Amino acid sequence: MKKFDIHTHFGPATASHSIEELYRKLLGDMNNSEVDKFAIMVSGGLGNETCRERLENALWFKEQQLGRVYVFGGLFFEGYDATNLDGYGGKLVAELEELMALGCDGLKILFGKPGLRKALGVSLDDSVLTPLFNKLEETNFPVLWHIADPAEFWDSDPRPVPQWADGKGWTYDDSYPAYELIKAEAENVFNRHPKLNLVLPHFYFMSEDLVAAAEFLERHPNISIDTAPGVEMCHNCSTKVDAAREFFIKYDSRILFGTDCGMDSHTTSLKRSKMVQGWLEEDGDVMVPADDIYMMPDTKDRFNGLNLPEESLRKIYSENFGDFIAG
């Protein structure tokens, strides 16, 4: 069965790993994980000085592997000043057009993540972003938009931060916009721009309540979600594996296989892709790779596989990817 990964990362080079080494590592990871095609997500600016270099690297990767690799670029946010946004909406559209001209296959948006939403300094439904979303609707350009994070990352949440996330600087005090606020702002954008060709990664952090997740997908027929962990998604689904299986089968045309492999100079486990595949395919225990620093250590070292039928797997692994990229 063909497997396409909609959500991988590449680079940046570090003191100990050149970009060529990271290239071989990502390619080897995808080969060993039996992944045929994959899309590299490049996060944009807003305090990220290296975004242009990262994009260059990703486009170079694509050139080496034409037809196998796709690149989602991020907006540079050049000269951005939240206190003076006159005409900035048009600048963002110009940056989007530049990404298209450079050969990007889609847009990666990260400014829904709490830290970047804070840096943005305006709400996600602010009028400065309207021309951008209009343009994305007009062109049907694929967008993968990270919005919020697991709710338990907020200090205000009554639950403790999960062990796998503890001490990693991923939690949010009240200087960050609240989980509910970010999601409410995004909801306004979805309602205003119902034609966006949009994938929300990490299951849009909805795995805790599959009834609400189903309502969300019914409400927004243009929106799909991906399976990049957020390992809480796998653990949440494990507590109700029959309902989760039913959900995945019912919405199999709205879910895309993604893994986040290669993140942060490829510090993700080389077993991560196979773990996500095992979660989708297998019946019974699937182990979390002990060497994946984004999912471990944790008291929970395994979850229940969803044991999905072939027909659903085919859509989740490749057909939906093709439809998304083709617009």
Ligand SMILES: [Zn+2]
């Ligand atoms: Zn990612």
